[in-house]
Amino acid sequence: MNEPHYEYDSDVGEEEAIVPYDEEPGQEWDEQPQAEEPPHDAAPASPLPGLHLELTVRAGGVSLSLEALQHLAPGSVVGISGIAPGEATLCHGERVVAHGELVDVDGRLGLQITRVVFDR
Structure with missing residues (x-):
């Protein structure tokens, strides 16, 4: 703790101790516990519980040339990138809401949800 320094107040004719406010003699400071942030995976409280949203399930992405697209036929196999086999994402528009595994x-x-994602 820093020692107080003294100043003379000529208007009053007294010396007074000047101590920084957080180091007043005899004063103890209790740290207030910080409010915990809710986990990012926790769903925010919804003010509109009856509102229905249109969601899509995405299993990856494909980029094909027009020529390759024209040659598609029953039995063709198209490679999908961006996600592991059997996995998919649940989306609202372009926003990912959850990740999961495709199931019967x-x-x-x-879609069996494996992880929920809520962007703030």
Whole structure:
């Protein structure tokens, strides 16, 4: 702790100790606990719980020339980049909402969520 220095106040005729405000003698400072930030993977509270959003499931991207596109036929195999086999992303517009794994749900395609992403 820094020692106080003394100044003479000629208007009052007294000396007074000048101490920085955070080092007043006998004063203890309790650090206030910082409010914890919610985890980034936590869903924010929704003010409109009944609102329905149109979402898409994406399994990667393909870039083909017009010539390659014209030669597509049943049985053709097109390589998909950007995501591992069996994985996909759940999106709202261009924003990724979640990542998951493609699964069979009673004969229909489903997405089992593995990670939720909420951008702020």
